[in-house]
Structure formats: C-alpha cells, structure tokens
Amino acid sequence: xxxxxxxxxxxxxxxxxxxxxxxxxxxxxxxxxxxxxxxxxxxxxxxxxxxxxxxxx
Numbered sequence: 001x002x003x004x005x006x007x008x009x010x011x012x013x014x015x016x017x018x019x020x021x022x023x024x025x026x027x028x029x030x031x032x033x034x035x036x037x038x039x040x041x042x043x044x045x046x047x048x049x050x051x052x053x054x055x056x057x
Contacts, residue, residue: 011049018053025057
C-alpha cells in the first residue's frame, strides 16, 4: 500500500515538471524547453513514466 502511494506522489511530481516545461515553452522559450527535455530524457531514461510525461509537452 505504501509503495502505491509513493508511486502516485512520484508521478504527480513528473507531471508537475512537465507542466513547468510546457509553461516555459509557451512563455517564448521553445528552444530552451526542448533542450531541457532532451537532457532530462537522457538523464532519466529508465523512468518510463517521466519520459511519458515529457513526451506530452
């Protein structure tokens, strides 16, 4: 049970990061946001839920 609560918390953090990157893109920084997403995808390549959230941006 505790494991599932932790997973929900982690997934919501992934979503929050993706939303911040989307806001950065809309604020007029698409190049920087794309660069950041690529670096995060490389760094966290084993976290498929995070990669999924980043691909929605």
